[in-house]
Amino acid sequence: MEVASYDRVLSGRERAALGERAAALVPGLAAKDVEAVALTYVDTSGITRTKAVPVARLEHAAAWGVGMSPVFDAFLLDDSIVTGRFAGGPMGDLRLHPDLDRLVPLAAMPGWAWAPADRVDQEGAPHPLDARWLLRREVALLAALGWSVRAAFEVEWVLSDGEGEDFAPAAGGPAYGMTRISELAGYLRDLLKALAATGVEVMQIHPEYAPGQYELSVAAQDPVAAADTSVLVRETIRAVSFEHGMVASFSPKVLADSVGNGGHVHLSLWNDDDVEGPVNAMASGEGPFGMTADGEAFTAGILESLPALLAVGAPSVASYLRLVPSHWAGAFACWGLENREAALRFITGPLGCRAEAANLEVKCFDAAANPYLALAALLATGRMGVSAELVLPEPVDVGPDAVPAEERAGRGIVALPSSLGEALAAFERDPVLNQTLGEAVVDTIATVRRGEIALFEGASPEEVTEATRWRH
Structure with a gap:
């Protein structure tokens, strides 16, 4: 509008x-x-x-x-x-x-x-609680400073052909294996056709790690369009799955003993004031791995608020069953070049197209997040980083959990909250999010998060996953 x-x-x-x-x-x-x-x-x-x-x-x-x-x-x-x-x-x-x-x-x-x-x-x-309006406001605040952001959500989901509330993987081929495409070739074909017909530019689709799990990536857009597209993609996946006699779940954790569904966010900051056109601040600079000083500061702002951001980007009790080390979920507040165990993975892209492709991937978010609210919070903390001219710590080039605890502390590698309650406490303390989101939004997020914590008080991981499985 x-x-x-x-x-x-x-x-x-x-x-x-x-x-x-x-x-x-x-x-x-x-x-x-x-x-x-x-x-x-x-x-x-x-x-x-x-x-x-x-x-x-x-x-x-x-x-x-x-x-x-x-x-x-x-x-x-x-x-x-x-x-x-x-x-x-x-x-x-x-x-x-x-x-x-x-x-x-x-x-x-x-x-x-x-x-x-x-x-x-x-x-x-x-x-004031409309997340789409909040996101538009953050985009406008960045634009007033001469910046824009291009964003995209990865969508992971699992397919079940089980009866009732049970989960039975609809495909059992190897992780990332061609067998799993062959098993559901007609379904995947119809999904791609439906997305193309609605104007969604799919970049790639592939089998993921867990049985019955797939992932789809789309082209980057402005933040509001990216959040809209994530909703459209998920509802299209859901409808095509029903048509083929299956049920799709985007839940952070579908089975307690299996990997979960992420909702990774890709971001790049662009300088719109350059006389030759927008310039990607994540490339063509003299900072780490080609970042400009502003690209580095944007990333550092997100990193600094990452524990608090989880209350927005990993907003369910089930999210913390997924957010564990050695699962490529990004369980540590650190960053690194192509490090899939770091919460922030920096991607340069292939030589020759880095000026366009370089971006930051936020790996610790999942699909239980409101995409508009998640992007609004990310943009707010990134904008704060640019304003404060923050600098990144040294990148992490190994799995953070492989670094001895005493060395992690010295390098500023911090384990992210291991529960929704811990994330909420960080959220309520975070000055950037409190100031930018406003009292009404902060209070409502806190109220809803406490409600879910109470809802699952004393529940086992199996009970949490069963209650959450078909809600997202």
């Missing part, structure tokens, strides 16, 4: 323009036999929530929104509700406004279209 200011209400003229634009799109949707449009947003627990409208109501929805209670900000992953100072309870109402720039028919769900939604109050002002 194109709004000139992020801090004022929608004007009557803007509402009329949105309605007219939506009306112009309706005939094209009808020609493609689209009957309804699903409007989605992601809640604090990382669940994609929705309301849908018939195509004939799209014009009204674009201009005036669709009613939705703000209580979903305080939903836990099991759909129980907690109450904080700024969320929870029966009072209030919001309006969901579809972003018409991202409206697209869903090839995996014939008869349906999809659009991510912005949430505003009844007066038309942005809802």
Whole structure:
């Protein structure tokens, strides 16, 4: 939704323009036999929530929104509700406004279209807990300083053809093996066709480590588009899986004794003020592995806040069953060149295209995260690093758990929180996130995280994974 200011209400003229634009799109949707449009947003627990409208109501929805209670900000992953100072309870109402720039028919769900939604109050002002608005604000703050970010989410999932709530891997071939593509060739073909039809640029797809597990990478985009695409990709995977008689799970941990699903984030910082065009600050500099001083500072800002960032990027009790050493999950707050055990993996890309390809991979995040909130927090801490001109410690070129504990301390290699409670404590202490996200967001995140901690108090790893398995 194109709004000139992020801090004022929608004007009557803007509402009329949105309605007219939506009306112009309706005939094209009808020609493609689209009957309804699903409007989605992601809640604090990382669940994609929705309301849908018939195509004939799209014009009204674009201009005036669709009613939705703000209580979903305080939903836990099991759909129980907690109450904080700024969320929870029966009072209030919001309006969901579809972003018409991202409206697209869903090839995996014939008869349906999809659009991510912005949430505003009844007066038309942005809802302070709307993560998509928070992310747009962070993008605008960086732009005011002459910077932009390109981002992409890796999507990992497992497929089950089991009965009921049980998990039975739908493919059993070797990790990364061609056998696993052969087992589900038709499914993977249909998935790629559906994503292409919705405008998603897939870079690669491959079998992952665990039985029945796959991973898909997409092209980098601006942060809001990247978060939108991550939602679209996951819902497309889910729909194609159902069509093929399987169920997809993006949960951080599907079986207690197996590896989990990550939600790695790739980021690159770009200087938009260069006279010759945007320049990748992660390349063509004189800093570590070709970073510029600003690229290094951006990375250092994220590294400094990484324990606190886990409350946003690894937001479930199940996340910490995944976040263990020797699983390529990034269990230590450190960085390194192509080090898959470091929480921050720096990637130069192949010689000859590094100016375009160099980027930072955040490995400790998973798919239980709200992608908009995760990116907003990452951009805020990276921006702080640039402003403070932070410097990175020495890179780590081995598995951090192989470094003796006394040496790790001297090198600044710190184990990341091993529980959601530890991550939440770091989050509530972090001055950057508290200042940039604001009191309402911080309180609501803390309330929801404490609610999930209480929900799984005393539960075994097996009980946690069983309760979480099909929620994300």
